[in-house]
Amino acid sequence: MKTLYLDPFSGVAGDMLVGALLDLGLDFEQWQVQLQRLNITGYHLSIEKTKVSAINGTKFHVQLVDHKQKIDTGLTALEQTSTVDAHANQSVKHHHHHHGRNLEMITSIIETSGLSTYVKESAIAVFQEIAQAEAQVHGLAMNEIHFHEVGAVDSIVDIVGTLIAIEMLEVDQIVCGEIYDGTGLIQVAHGMMPVPVPAVMILRQGADLPMRQRADVKTELVTPTGLALLKFLVNEFGPQPQDMILLGVGYGFGSRETGALNALRISLFDSKMSKKIQQRQSDAVLELHTNLDDETGEAIGAITNHLMNLGVYDVFCTPIFMKKNRPAYELTVILPARLQNSVIELLFRKTSTVGVRWQNMQRAMMERSFEQIETTLGLVQVKNFTYHGIEKFSFEFDDINQIAEKHHLTLTKVKQIVMQQIKQDKYREL
Structure with a gap:
């Protein structure tokens, strides 16, 4: 099971997510082949391997070939209506002076593409989240919102590209640390705005997002696109996974000058203990048992996955007969002593058991x-x-x-x- 851990110590934006995922080692050419299934033109992609604050990482760039070029969706009449520029901050990497595109147009672009079902459904859900937030900010219906920034080619690439990368990495779950934004005021199309910007504040409503502000950074670090992606993708917020194998680390650099390291760090973990280097020939372990007489095979399979992801050494079931000759399974878990409380709590929470037993054991193993x-x-x-x-x-x-x-x-x-x-x-x- 692969776990992607996001560390947004300097905020999050779409280009930072793509850059960090590519920096993990994802093949850029293969990723572009998948992205071409969008069937849109007018842009050129590039990555820049660089160093910021003595840290190696990747900057992801979307260069627009023609700022006046429209995406050919058959819905160009919609671009003649009035537009709302949600966050046209002139200091960001791209100046979004495109014709406005509403949610219906963006949905059409994605639905008629050759992308996978997962990428299509996920991308549309993210854009719906953003459109809903912008509509609430401006007091309009969702399809009355026409975006310069969110609907621009580069933002479509950022959102769809992030989802393609996650699919290519075969990620099973995503965990995220605390999300840091800046402070102060920034200049947007509608004047001076406090940080976090209005759409980010709406995206936070009703969501249990661990967000903090950095007093040392006087600008925006969290964009609506970045936060919407986190809301959709993240399975849980918390610390880095324990007892998992670290496969790689990637840094995606942002475009703003913040006076500090402006990067998103992404770490890829794997729960397969078989990939762990073993240099000891003996150690102490716990062998924990519990009897399950009213769990389905699917439920036992699920708890086995949960236990392995927690970092136990092994899990297996033995068919047994309990009182009144009821068929059941004895679940056995081999684990390090430090995981004892976590395993017991997990069994009580995820299974029907009301009691567990354990014993200390010694084991010998090959290096x-x-x-x-x-x-x-x-x-x-x-x-x-x-x-x-x-x-x-x-x-x-x-x-x-x-x-x-x-x-x-x-x-x-x-x-x-x-x-x-x-x-x-x-x-x-x-």
Whole structure:
């Protein structure tokens, strides 16, 4: 299970999200291929690998080819109506002087695209959230709102691009830390406005968003687009995940000069303990048990996922018969002692159990390390195991499976080919 952790210590905007996701290592060319399914023109995309405040990261740029060019949606008549420029701050990276586009037009662009169902539905939901906030700010109906900023090509790219990147990374859940905005006043199309800007304040209404203001930054850090994306995407707010494997970190730089590091940090975690380097040969663990006689298979599967995501070492079920010969399952959890309270609370909250039992145990395990082997079929990650001179190794199943699908081979055949090449290269004495 992959968890994306967002750290908006300097606010959040659409371009910062895209930049940070690409900085994680996402292939820019493949990402652009997916984005082209929008079927809109008039822009050029680029990324800039740079350093800000001695930190390496990525700036994401949308360059408009022709500021007067319209998106061809067949709804250009709607652009003749009056417009509302929600947040046309002239200091941002793009000056949004486009014809206005309302929610109906933006929805049409997305619905008629070749994007996946997830990206389409999510993008429309985000734009609806923004349109509703802007409508409340200006006292108009949602479809009476015509956006210069939110409806511009670059903002459509920011929102849709963020969703495409998350889909490509196969993220299962998103967790976010505290959201920081600036303070003071900024100049927008309607005059001086306090920070947070009006649409951001409306987006916060009724939402349990942990937002703080930075007294050292006298400008806007949180944009309506960025906050709307967070509201839609984030599953929970809190600290970084514990007992998970950190796969990568990305920094997406903002366009404002704030006097401090203006970046969004994104970290990608994986709950697979099999990817964790193990340098010990023994340790102490707890073995915890509880009996479940009125849970469905789906419910037991769900609690197993919750426990593994929490960071336990293993979870398994044993069929048993309880009093009156009722069929049931004994759920066994192997865990480090520090997770005892968290596991017990999770079992009481997520299952029907009213009691658990545990015992302290010692275990011996082989040391574990990883390396990648280049084969004629592609890269394969190998897990190496050692214990007092005893050596074993195994292949990462995901790598073998991907190679099998790519070359239309069986898993057994791929393993045979890889093993043969390892023998030839004298990688191991077999």
